[in-house]
Amino acid sequence: METSPTSRTQPDTAGPAWADPGSGHYAVLLASISVVVILSNIGGSKGVQFGPIITDGGFFLFPLAYILGDVITELYGARAARRAIVMGFIAAVVSVICYAIIIVLPGFNDDYGIAKQSALETALGPVWQIVLAGLLGYAAGQTLNSTVMVLMKRRTLERGLFARLASSTGLGELVDTLVFCTVAATAIGITTVGQWANYTCFGFVYKVAVQYAVMPATAWLIKWLKRHEPSYRPR
Template identity: 75%
Template sequence: MKQTSLRPVAYATIGSGNYAVLVALMAVVVVLSNIGGSKGVIFGPVITDGGFFLFPLAYICGDIITEIYGAKAARRAIFTGFAASVLAVVTYAIIIVLPGFDDDYGIAKQQALEVALGPVWQIVLASVLGFLAGQNLNTLVMSIMKKRHLERGLFARMISSTGLGEFVDTLVFCTVAATAIGITTVGQWANYTFFGFLYKTLLQYALMPVTAWVIGRIKRYEPTYQAALDPR
């Protein structure tokens, strides 16, 4: 039911240290996930990549930022994360082209860097396209539902936004990134996409009580959020 209260939607300002920490954490998670994502990983019949265990944390950070600081602040965090990813890719490229030692160890290290870091640009491209689409959809759903229900229904909006956001993100990311980790068939791609979506979504659902607890703590101790709740 649509809430009829005239109380405005409450958001904190982004000037606090809490927002800065969340943005920094999201950026680090995205950069590290992109490095891990360049490695294909197999668990029995399941195909995934080396960033699978870390990337859902970026969505959790996005949910927390959107709920407390609003959609505009969340979009700023998203673009900050991918600016860091682009900087990382440029840095890797420079490291690879710099002249190294020409002994056997130097040549072996150069080859290892090219194999390990060379494909990361494709993972970053996949991550940018997928995360921008998925996380922005996630943010949109969160913010629309909060405007409707205000402080109520936190779990409902996290469940709805996570399912939609992760589906779009995983579909786009796995399609673009597949060849970078060695996927060559439609069956492998379907496996990679399905289990990636299933794992990330179920993990975020399982962690929602923790996410809700963190949101509640930050709301309680964020002075500008408390002021927005009672603007009199």
């Protein structure tokens, strides 16, 4: 059973261990995931094509959000993971509001100022749609991802870390990619079902492949943090 986030001690029960999210490590992970979400949304507004493959400019960043989410969930539990998701949402929404203010502010009237205004409207204008897609996809996918990890940890405790990472990654990324690509497609210029299928399939395969490829590094980071979190008491 997950402990209160304000408690620095673990009860002597047979349940899974969680660290206190009041630590500096949690703050760093929370800040990192918020930055990744914001940058992914900016990059996601640009359509990218490698030969027959269709993706967006945020494709190389977004898997990091799930990797960080896995680390947070494994160490701090579902409640701390939900807090990270909410903070990522807030950061994304605030960024969209800031972009809108920047766009409506009166600029210079010379040729350079007019060109700069047009470029900002083109680059940052569609970001709200990417953020909406990201919020819906990330909420569904990351929530499922965290739930699977927590449920499996309650059954296996400290054993089976790789199984938890692999299982939660596949399910979470599948739901996230379907929702995100469907909502975001028109923002990057996708107009046909074939393009959408290309975009969605590549996105899912790429994200899962990246997370599986770096799984040994993710597991190492989790184990390192467990050793250096004073409030973490493995069972």
